[in-house]
Amino acid sequence: MWLYAIPTVHLEDISVKTLFAGDDFTHSTLEVALQVEGKGAARLTLRRSELEVFSEKIALNGGSALFSHAVENPYLWSAEDPTLYELEIELLDDAGHLVEVTGQKVGFRKFELKTNRMLLNGKRIxxxxxxxxxxxxxxxxxxxxxxxxxxxxxxxxxxxxxxxxxxxxxxxxxxxxxxxxxxxxxxxxxxxxxxxxxxxxxxxxxxxxxxxxxxxxxxxxxxxxxxxxxxxxxxxxxxxxxxxxxxxxxxxxxxxxxxxxxxxxxxxxxxxxxxxxxxxxxxxxxxxxxxxxxxxxxxxxxxxxxxxxxxxxxxxxxxxxxxxxxxxxxxxxxxxxxxxxxxxxxxxxxxxxxxxxxxxxxxxxxxxxxxxxxxxxxxxxxxxxxxxxxxxxxxxxxxxxxxFCYQNIAVSIDNSGFEVWNKNLFTSTDAFDCVALLHRDGKLYQQQELTNIDVAPEERSSFPLPFMVPALPGEYAVTISFRLKEDTSWAKKGHEVAFGQGVIAVVRSIPSKKVTPFTVTHGTHNIGVRGENFDVLFSDLNGGLTSYRYAGKEMIQEIPRPNFWRAPTDNDCGNNMGGVRGQWKLASLYATAKGIGKEIPSVHGGTILQNPTCEVETDSVVVTYLYNLQTSPAAECSLQYRVFGDGRIQTTLHYDPVEGLAAMPEFGVLFKIDADYDTVEWYGNGPAETYWDRQHGAKLGIYQNKVADNMAQYLVPQECGAKTAVRWAKVVDRKGRGLLFTADAAKPMFFSALPYTPHEMESAKHPYELPPVHYTVIRAIGEQMGVGGDDSWGANVHPEYIPDVTKPVEFTFTFRGI
The missing domain is CATH 3.20.20.80 (Glycosidases)
Structure with missing residues (x-):
């Protein structure tokens, strides 16, 4: 039960419509339906930003009353420009006394279905x-x-x-x-x-x-x-x-x-x-x-x-x-x-x-x-x-x-210029500041405000590049950024609403032909290489690079391993990725260099398996391991280390296709280093994590964060924190010491630095189930399948975002101490 009092004239309900005739949006009719109790009058006043549009008085005799008034050249409401008018309704009793006031926001807009399209103010929305x-x-x-x-x-x-x-x-x-x-x-x-x-x-x-x-x-x-x-x-x-x-x-x-x-x-x-x-x-x-x-x-x-x-x-x-x-x-x-x-x-x-x-x-x-x-x-x-x-x-x-996918201004860039496509329905691009930025190897080289970028709604226009590419060696990327000119209720001046980016030139430097001296030591079960401020040790018993010391400090905690697995995402679980591709998890865990290798003569007659092989060349030492991947049907891969005298180790992972094996989720090499190396800096896509099928919104640049920050706060721990199009990445401690990874010049890499292995993440159903942090886990990756997302209960990653293992796959990168 409710007990309440109302004045002698009371507004019970109001319905507001803004009406337009045909496609003419310069003339509108504001239609207001009132439902009232009691007799008297109503004064209706329409304002925009305190400016009065009209004020009119009508008689009320109880029940319903319909009021309409023409409004010329109304400011139209849309998400781009949500202009609101204020309709004030004052109710007066028979003696002319003000007894009630009601306010109602009004947006003039027309939404309709026309020729099988939804139109807002005459434009396809x-x-x-x-x-x-x-x-x-x-x-x-x-x-x-x-x-x-x-x-x-x-x-x-x-x-x-x-x-x-x-x-x-x-x-x-x-x-x-x-x-x-x-x-x-x-x-x-x-x-x-x-x-x-x-x-x-x-x-x-x-x-x-x-x-x-x-x-x-x-x-x-x-x-x-x-x-x-x-x-x-x-x-x-x-x-x-x-x-x-x-x-x-x-x-x-x-x-x-x-x-x-x-x-x-x-x-x-x-x-x-x-x-x-x-x-x-x-x-x-x-x-x-x-x-x-x-x-x-x-x-x-x-x-x-x-x-x-x-x-x-x-x-x-x-x-x-x-x-x-x-x-x-x-x-x-x-x-x-x-x-x-x-x-x-x-x-x-x-x-x-x-x-x-x-x-x-x-x-x-x-x-x-x-x-x-x-x-x-x-x-x-x-x-x-x-x-x-x-x-x-x-x-x-x-x-x-x-x-990025939802932005209303698209920019495409090449070395001849850039095109602006204004997808806004009602707003010209001159409503925004336009800034052009030229980066050289990820660092800002030049910046210029552009004043003539005026593209009408739903139109496209092309413009010349505002920069000349210098002769200095480097990779040059141009970014065209559209930003708010003034503060708004939802963002400050300078907030970026849209951007486009493109690499316009790569000026190569002449590589140095200097050969840094090194020594090679062959032991019974180990191969040692010593050079400038470093030494490495390869083990045939343990099957890999067992030590890499730089400036006298051991840099790796475990032997790097070929890695073909990522912690399954929710979408992976929904489409049974583990069931289809689970052999690659086994390969990542249990691939072995034992019982496989190159056959060479034995001193006792017959042959023995040589693994690794070692070749000493003029400028480097090449140590190559073969791995049995423990799959069915059987498959192999090779992991080759080319050690230079200055401490660089060029690493190449190679796989030849085997019919009957599903495509692998990932193709790369996994390192475990001490958790003191807790900061990652990279030149590639960022700032947020990116994946093969989710990198359109990233910008090429130099970024830095903590390794722990790459653990996204997904409810269930899963693959996260990856970076695409990485040219180089370094993982360092608070003194700036650590490892630098560099992609092959012809192909950027995927890169990941997390506190956990894929297998540790996969085993946890909540973040609190993850173990205490002891390591930084680095994955230098040639390819990783996309994350998908059409749905989470069966949809697969689109095939163009899955590594193609029907042909030989090879990935080369270089790492060194810093």
Whole structure:
């Protein structure tokens, strides 16, 4: 029971629409429907930034009143420029006394379906979205006192990373979200609170009949679901950010859902209706205005579009971000960017890891997931699928790729110039500062502000390079960066909104022909090489490089080994990578140089196996080991060390294909050094981790971090921290001593420096299960398969991002002490 008092004239409800005739956006009509109690008058005043647009008084006689007023040349609302007007409604009683004042934000915008495309203010829109659950690692699904702060951080982080849309999965979010989306500029699919997933998937599986599916056509569900949909509409109808009403999530189909759609269409002809579930139950396709799918591949989308251009297509869930994921995201965004393509974007699943703070048995806080509270059955970490971490809501390394793929300005660069493609619908590039940077070998060489980069929305223009390449030896990369001109509510001046980068020249230096002297000592079971400030020891008993001392200090803790394995990612587990490629884990653990080698005559007659072989050349010593990889069918590899007198060791790993073996997850060499070497610096892609299929958002440069920082905060320890396109990397202690790794000039390498081996990470289900840190584990890698991410329950990494072992594979790099 409620007891409340209202004035003699009271505003019970308001509905606001901004109407446009045809494609003319210079003339608009503001339509306001009032529902009032009592008689009197209303004064409606529209302002923009304190400037009055109009003020008009109308009579009220109780019940409903419809007000409309022309607005000329309105500033249009969009995510690019979320201009809001303030509508003030003052209610006066019969005596003319002011008794009530209500404010309503108004955004002038037109969203429509035209020629099978979704248009915003006359332009084809692309949703660069994320799904968002109401979730906090402190209070779970309960909205707490801290929630507004967390919500605001989400909105700001999204804006800073070019996310332009949210789907409120799978229910209404708190009121403040919609206000913030209006203010900051984020498009919304406002989803109704409905999901009955568990009642229809068992029907789809053939376990139960359709009689168990809810709501289907069951009459007892129609009233309650119509009420829910009506409540969704009535609460959020005046938010310009809401472009689409969603009936719910994964609830099959049927007449009930169709009636919900027809009801909201009667209420609102300024938005579209979305419902993905008709994919599984196509009896009433007219339930939705939009073709919506989940986790279809780009290939699937193209095949659907080729069947006909019936209605716009979105992926309401795609690029499943579980653990180390979001590989090949660029394929989706490249498709959506095609001019007039029927695919109009999608919503990453999802925004934040759904994890909860909990203490382990020793009182240390960690991020807990399913099963950590003793509940069974459970999906374990399956809800750890955010592009932001659950604990502090900070962007995960995956966000780097999202920001780039979602950016609204694309730049392509070659040695003749650069092209700017402005993907914005309403904003010219001159709204941003444009800065050109020339780097030589990763270091800033020149910088110039460009003042003539004015590309109209949806247009492309080409420009000459502002730099001349010097004659100095080095690799020259140009970056074109677009940055905010002024502070905004979501970022400071100078925040980068988009960039493009390209290597425009490589000026080679003449290599030195100096030969540094060295000595070679052959023992019974060892080969020693001594040179300038170093000595190395090779063992035929232990099968490898057993010692490398530089400046009198031992640099390696274990014999380097060929490595073909990475700690499986969540996506790897979902597609049974371990079952398919598990022999490569065995090879990494148990490859042996014993019982294999080159046959040479024995002094006793017959032959013996020589392993390693040693060849002394003019400038170096070449020691080569053969390894039996312990696979079935049997396979071998060779690991060759070419030792120079100055302490450099050029290392080459070689593998010849064997029919019947699956492709390897990784092809490289693993080193273990002391954990005192805890800082890594590299010239390659960064600053966040990158992978073969997730490196578009990286910049080529010189970066530094702690080895421990490369352990991403994924809920389950897994492959993380890798760097692609690495020219050189060094791992050093606090005094700057350590090892320098250099890629072959013709091919950059993948590089990893972590506190743990892949096998230690694979054995832990929580970070607290990892052992105390004793080593820094370095992996110099020729190729590592991508991380995938089309989904996390079976989708494989795209074949072009898997090492090709149908032909010989070889990887060369050099390391030395520093």
């Amino acid at each position: 692309v949703f660069k979205g994320a799904n968002r659950h109401e979730f906090s690692s402190i209070t779970g699904r309960a909205v707490g006192v801290h929630t507004h702060e967390e919500l605001l951080r989400d909105i700001i982080t999204m804006k800073q990373n070019n996310i332009n849309a949210i789907r409120t999965s799978h229910y209404q979010n708190q009121d403040a979200l919609y206000d913030l989306c209006d203010e900051y500029g984020l498009y919304l699919i406002a989803e109704n609170n409905l999901e009955s997933h568990g009642t229809w998937d068992i029907h789809q599986a053939g376990i139960r009949g359709i009689e168990g599916v809810l709501p289907n056509d069951k009459p007892e569900w129609k009233a309650v679901l119509s009420d829910r949909m009506n409540s969704t509409y009535q609460r959020d109808k005046n938010h310009p950010a809401v472009l689409i009403w969603s009936l719910g999530n994964e609830s099959f189909g049927g007449e009930t859902l169709l009636q919900m759609a027809e009801m909201v269409r009667r209420f609102d002809d300024t938005r579209l209706v979305h419902y993905e579930g008709v994919v599984n139950d196509p009896r009433f396709l007219e339930t939705t205005d939009i073709e919506s799918h989940m986790y279809s591949t780009v290939k699937d989308i193209k095949e659907y579009l080729a069947q006909g251009d019936k209605r716009p297509y979105i992926e309401c869930e795609y690029s499943h971000a579980m653990g180390n994921s979001n590989g090949a995201l660029h394929k989706y965004t490249e498709l959506a960017d095609q001019k007039d393509c029927g695919y109009q974007g999608g919503f990453i699943w999802d925004y934040i890891d759904q994890s909860i703070w909990k203490k382990d048995r020793y009182g240390k806080w960690f991020q807990a997931y399913g099963g950590d509270f003793g509940e069974r059955p459970t999906d374990y970490n399956f809800s750890g699928n955010g592009i932001a971490y659950g604990g502090d809501r900070a962007p995960s390394p995956k966000m780097q790729e999202v920001k």
